[in-house]
Amino acid sequence: xxxxxxxxxxxxxxxxxxxxxxxxxxxxxxxxxxxxxxxxxxxxxxxxxxxxxxxxxxxxxxxxxxxxxxxxxxxxxxxxxxxxxxxxxxxxxxxxxxxxxxxxxxxxxxxxxxxxxxxxxxxxxxxxxxxxxxxxxxxxxxxxxxxxxxxxxxxxxxxxxxxxxxxxxxxxxxxxxxxxxxxxxxxxxxxxxxxxxxxxxxxxxxxxxxxxxxxxxxxxxxxxxxxxxxxxxxxxxxxxxxxxxxxxxxxxxxxxxxxxxxxxxxxxxxxxxxxxxxxxxxxxxxxxxxxxxxxxxxxx
Amino acid sequence: xxxxxxxxxxxxxxxxxxxxxxxxxxxxxxxxxxxxxxxxxxxxxxxxxxxxxxxxxxxxxxxxxxxxxxxxxxxxxxxxxxxxxxxxxxxxxxxxxxxxxx
Numbered sequence: 149x150x151x152x153x154x155x156x157x158x159x160x161x162x163x164x165x166x167x168x169x170x171x172x173x174x175x176x177x178x179x180x181x182x183x184x185x186x187x188x189x190x191x192x193x194x195x196x197x198x199x200x201x202x203x204x205x206x207x208x209x210x211x212x213x214x215x216x217x218x219x220x221x222x223x224x225x226x227x228x229x230x231x232x233x234x235x236x237x238x239x240x241x242x243x244x245x246x247x248x249x250x251x252x253x254x255x256x257x258x259x260x261x262x263x264x265x266x267x268x269x270x271x272x273x274x275x276x277x278x279x280x281x282x283x284x285x286x287x288x289x290x291x292x293x294x295x296x297x298x299x300x301x302x303x304x305x306x307x308x309x310x311x312x313x314x315x316x317x318x319x320x321x322x323x324x325x326x327x328x329x330x331x332x333x334x335x336x337x338x339x340x341x342x343x344x345x346x347x348x349x350x351x352x353x354x355x356x357x358x359x360x361x362x363x364x365x366x367x368x369x370x371x372x373x374x375x376x377x378x379x380x381x382x383x384x385x386x387x388x389x390x391x392x393x394x395x396x397x398x399x400x401x402x403x404x405x406x407x408x409x410x411x412x413x414x415x416x417x418x419x420x421x422x423x424x425x426x427x428x429x430x431x432x433x434x435x436x437x438x439x440x441x442x443x444x445x446x447x448x
Numbered sequence: 449x450x451x452x453x454x455x456x457x458x459x460x461x462x463x464x465x466x467x468x469x470x471x472x473x474x475x476x477x478x479x480x481x482x483x484x485x486x487x488x489x490x491x492x493x494x495x496x497x498x499x500x501x502x503x504x505x506x507x508x509x510x511x512x513x514x515x516x517x518x519x520x521x522x523x524x525x526x527x528x529x530x531x532x533x534x535x536x537x538x539x540x541x542x543x544x545x546x547x548x549x550x
Contacts (some may be wrong), residue, residue: 182539187481205480224541272520272537276495281479284506355517376519 150176152443153239153248155227156386158185159429161254161418162215163436164443171444172330174380175413178239178246178405180226186420187255187429188408189278196429198213207314207429230393237414250414250443251403253394254436255386257427262294266350275377276358279303288312292359293349294301295380296320301329308336315372318343342372351375385421397423408439416442452493454502455509462502464530471502472484474508474523482509482522485494488542489524499549524548 152168157179164311168175177183187193199207216222225241237251259277261267267275271344276282279293285304289309293304296318308314316333321344333339342361348369349360362369378388385400392400394410394417395403400415404410404425410417418435420427454462454472463470473489475482486503493501501548506513506521516525516532525535526548 181541182481184484186486188539190480203480205483208480224543272523273517274518274519277518281481282520284476285513335510357520358549425449435471 149236150174150221150248151248151447152176152252152440153246153251154178154252154254155230155236155239156185156254156256156421157183157212157222158254158256158417158419159187159211159432160256160436160439162183162211162250163433164252164418164440165215165220165436166218166274167437168444169220170240171441172446173447174221175440176221176223178223178225178241178248178249183212183222183446186258187434189281191280193429226388230390232393232412244269249447250416252408252418252436252439252443253387253390253410253421254418254432254439255384255390255421257385259379260382260384261383262347264347264349266352266356267379270350270352270356270377271412272376273354274352275350275379277379279306279378279380282376282378283310284305286311289375290373291315291376291378292317292372292374293378293380294318295382296323296325296380297380297381298325298329300380301325301333303343303378304333304339305336306328307378308339309334311376312338314339315374316341317345317347317359317372319346319364320344335445345370347389383420383427387391408442409433414443414446452490452501454504456512457487459504459509459512462500463527466491466500466527467488468499469533469549470527471545473501473503474506474518474521474524474529475503476482476521477504478507479521484539485522485524485545488545490547491542496523 151173152175154177160252165175187204227239227241231238241247287310290313292315343360343362401423404417408416416439418439419432525532
């Protein structure tokens with residue numbers, strides 16, 4: 149039995165591990181994927197105090213080594229359910245069972261999916277959730293960006309440097325993204341906008357060849373030939389398996405304040421999976437700290 | 449350990465004409481998830497003598513990446529008899545890469 153069981157090895161989870169170990173307790177971090185979380189996709193992190201510029205990969209590796217160096221255990225497993233015992237919690241994964249006196253949920257968030265036909269089938273074959281990762285494969289090609297917020301604008305700006313054309317498809321007439329970004333997009337000759345539409349389907353053969361949508365005003369069904377579709381409609385937390393364990397808000401975020409305490413005593417939420425306004429590396433690290441010290445106090 | 453790099457000049461001889469299955473990791477130096485996956489691919493290379501393991505730098509070999517429809521990296525493909533038999537996209541755990549070999 150560990151003092152603190154941590155689900156998720158992004159910035160919040162690994163920071164929690166460091167603070168737990170330094171407080172003289174035991175910690176195990178369980179991660180379903182690779183450690184590091186979303187920041188691994190960032191070519192350069194330039195807003196983390198103390199580092200003028202560091203790649204997401206280097207940052208993640210250093211954080212992981214630091215947590216391991218403090219003596220934290222690390223396991224790769226996909227946790228599918230969590231049970232509450234009399235004085236402990238059990239997390240059940242695909243390959244094992246883990247017990248902790250307290251639990252820190254640091255499962256993070258990921259890009260939200262559209263939920264349209266063809267999206268999953270063409271994932272990695274033209275459908276992408278990371279423009280900076282996959283953009284270079286669409287040099288001189290025609291792509292669509294789905295969304296109307298800053299993520300969509302950033303993706304479109306980045307892609308317009310390489311692609312033949314970038315079409316932003318958005319479900320509303322107006323945009324949520326910053327006006328300055330919208331203005332620079334409008335200046336680019338290869339960027340165009342199609343607004344007030346519903347995306348119906350992504351089609352192709354071995355790879356994406358078209359996106360199908362409906363004009364909400366006229367009801368007219370249309371098709372746009374594209375080689376790539378970049379989905380940028382925001383994020384969603386990785387918390388589906390926790391619905392029966394802790395209180396989630398309507399979007400699936402774990403309800404907890406700055407003290408990271410959930411509605412269940414002994415369970416804490418840290419990082420992007422928690423209800424909060426700002427989701428940054430610094431706030432994830434802060435959450436990991438607060439949650440770990442709260443867990444330690446709870447045990448004592 | 450020996451370099452695992454292949455390029456367009458030796459891809460046919462090393463991968464397509466190989467008598468044993470070949471695991472090929474399409475990657476790039478700027479791709480964080482690729483660098484996370486790299487050590488795992490190298491581990492598999494050392495552990496499995498029944499297959500060959502190679503890495504393709506997509507920046508230097510854009511034609512190879514295009515030929516095999518690579519649109520997201522890391523992209524790991526298992527070649528059998530000159531064809532892609534199975535593939536995986538993203539920085540997946542080792543167990544998922546090993547599952548390609550089953």
